[in-house]
Amino acid sequence: MKITQEERDVLMDLAAEFDHVKYDPERHILIEDGVKMWGIGERAAQGRLDKLVVNGKWGKETVIHNGRQKNGYYKKG
Numbered sequence: 282m283k284i285t286q287e288e289r290d291v292l293m294d295l296a297a298e299f300d301h302v303k304y305d306p307e308r309h310i311l312i313e314d315g316v317k318m319w320g321i322g323e324r325a326a327q328g329r330l331d332k333l334v335v336n337g338k339w340g341k342e343t344v345i346h347n348g349r350q351k352n353g354y355y356k357k358g
Contacts, residue, residue, distance in 0.1 A: 294355055297358050301343045304346035304351070308353075310355070311352070315327070337355055338356070339354050
């Protein structure tokens, strides 16, 4: 099956939306890292990290860690 360049571009854009960043321990903090750092439960760690995102100080992206998708939090700037 042949596709046009326009169709190919659309497919490439869609594929890029599903391409996840590889976990970088120098950049990302996972919820499990927050649990260890703060000595609190997973829900509390996620709450703290999500609050940083809502306040605009941090960002969040889906990362691949040990073959699984996880939320990777990172400082902006």
